Amino acid sequence: xxxxxxxxxxxxxxxxxxxxxxxxxxxxxxxxxxxxxxxxxxxxxxxxxxxxxxxxxxxxxxxxxxxxxxxxxxxxxxxxxxxxxxxxxxxxxxxxxxxxxxxxxxxxxxxxxxxxxxxxxxxxxxxxxxxxxxxxxxxxxxxxxxxxxxxxxxxxxxxxxxxxxxxxxxxxxxxxxxxxxxxxxxxxxxxxxxxxxxxxxxxxxxxxxxxxxxxxxxxxxxxxxxxxxxxxxxxxxxxxxxxxxxxxxxxxxxxxxxxxxxxxxxxxxxxxxxxxxxxxxx
Amino acid sequence: xxxxxxxxxxxxxxxxxxxxxxxxxxxxxxxxxxxxxxxxxxxxxxxxxxxxxxxxxxxxxxxxxxxxxxxxxxxxxxxxxxxxxxxxxxxxxxxxxxxxxxxxxxxxxxxxxxxxxxxxxxxxxxxxxxxxxxxxxxxxxxxx
Numbered sequence: 001x002x003x004x005x006x007x008x009x010x011x012x013x014x015x016x017x018x019x020x021x022x023x024x025x026x027x028x029x030x031x032x033x034x035x036x037x038x039x040x041x042x043x044x045x046x047x048x049x050x051x052x053x054x055x056x057x058x059x060x061x062x063x064x065x066x067x068x069x070x071x072x073x074x075x076x077x078x079x080x081x082x083x084x085x086x087x088x089x090x091x092x093x094x095x096x097x098x099x100x101x102x103x104x105x106x107x108x109x110x111x112x113x114x115x116x117x118x119x120x121x122x123x124x125x126x127x128x129x130x131x132x133x134x135x136x137x138x139x140x141x142x143x144x145x146x147x148x149x150x151x152x153x154x155x156x157x158x159x160x161x162x163x164x165x166x167x168x169x170x171x172x173x174x175x176x177x178x179x180x181x182x183x184x185x186x187x188x189x190x191x192x193x194x195x196x197x198x199x200x201x202x203x204x205x206x207x208x209x210x211x212x213x214x215x216x217x218x219x220x221x222x223x224x225x226x227x228x229x230x231x232x233x234x235x236x237x238x239x240x241x242x243x244x245x246x247x248x249x250x251x252x253x254x255x256x257x258x259x260x261x262x263x264x265x266x267x268x269x270x271x272x273x274x275x276x277x278x279x280x281x282x
Numbered sequence: 283x284x285x286x287x288x289x290x291x292x293x294x295x296x297x298x299x300x301x302x303x304x305x306x307x308x309x310x311x312x313x314x315x316x317x318x319x320x321x322x323x324x325x326x327x328x329x330x331x332x333x334x335x336x337x338x339x340x341x342x343x344x345x346x347x348x349x350x351x352x353x354x355x356x357x358x359x360x361x362x363x364x365x366x367x368x369x370x371x372x373x374x375x376x377x378x379x380x381x382x383x384x385x386x387x388x389x390x391x392x393x394x395x396x397x398x399x400x401x402x403x404x405x406x407x408x409x410x411x412x413x414x415x416x417x418x419x420x421x422x423x424x425x426x
Contacts, residue, residue, distance in 0.1 A: 127326060128320075134325065
């Protein structure tokens with residue numbers, strides 16, 4: 001019986017609570033939702049506690065975001081940097097290809113301009129001494145290269161072949177002190193000999209004092225040496241001196257070719273005719 | 283010449299002296315001769331010039347060992363400086379006597395002096411690097 005009374009009492013308490021809740025709900029109708037004094041008091045008590053809990057949660061979350069979670073960001077950063085490096089290398093390669101293409105196009109124009117068979121070659125080595133001026137190219141006897149064949153590039157005369165092996169050749173550059181090229185002043189047709197000085201500047205010798213040469217004149221090959229075809233650019237007059245006690249003018253010539261940037265050259269496959277044969281032929 | 287241009291250190295001479303010091307005369311001379319021949323083949327200079335020059339360097343080192351201690355850094359500096367100067371002197375002499383139209387500006391003579399001093403000064407450092415790199419099981423150390 002006692003159980004029955006207690007169970008009945010619980011039922012009524014439950015009904016009371018439901019009623020109160022329904023009453024609260026119904027009190028919202030037609031009113032602005034604002035805190036009543038009781039709610040305000042409740043908020044004033046619980047809000048600071050909520051604030052502390054929120055700060056603590058944010059603090060822990062910040063540690064996670066700034067340190068642990070950044071591991072992924074760091075890895076992403078590393079991958080992006082690697083991608084940038086790879087793209088940079090590709091870009092450099094493409095630039096190199098474009099530059100090589102421009103050089104080869106210029107070389108092609110030289111091929112077309114010279115009315116003799118020619119052969120393109122790459123410079124694969126330089127004179128190891130630093131004093132003598134020569135280069136090694138990747139064409140040799142197997143390609144039809146012979147000693148004394150002239151070598152040129154898009155800018156002008158480079159030198160001549162002095163040694164040949166099966167697949168490589170040595171080119172004596174015109175700036176070497178052992179090199180001499182028979183030349184003409186393009187404008188006045190005065191003759192001289194351009195000799196190397198193991199430096200960037202050559203000298204033009206045996207130019208008579210009565211000749212008409214001025215600074216800036218273009219110097220070309222004369223073909224009289226039997227090595228170089230006629231009309232190939234050798235360089236420009238960079239300075240001129242006329243000394244009273246000398247027989248000839250002192251002329252310095254800056255070569256047309258930039259020997260510090262020599263990469264591709266063209267070998268002119270002409271048969272070398274010796275001077276005596278030339279004279280006999282005439 | 284042969285590394286660094288006209289003013290740069292002569293690394294081959296330093297290497298020859300190093301071989302002389304740690305491996306003896308025969309390997310040093312063989313190396314010097316081989317290098318000289320290779321340089322002559324690839325150069326348009328006179329045939330045999332650099333083989334001759336490096337033999338001069340070897341002779342200079344042999345003679346210099348009597349007066350300077352190669353194991354002492356001071357001795358190394360002096361000997362290598364003198365060896366490079368000797369080599370350059372013979373080189374310019376050969377170029378002057380055997381060229382049809384010799385050309386040797388005074389600036390190149392100064393460059394030779396600077397190169398010789400530079401080579402001498404860096405030699406102890408180069409020797410030290412080689413010692414660190416090659417010490418250990420690298421066998422024959424029968425030098426001077």
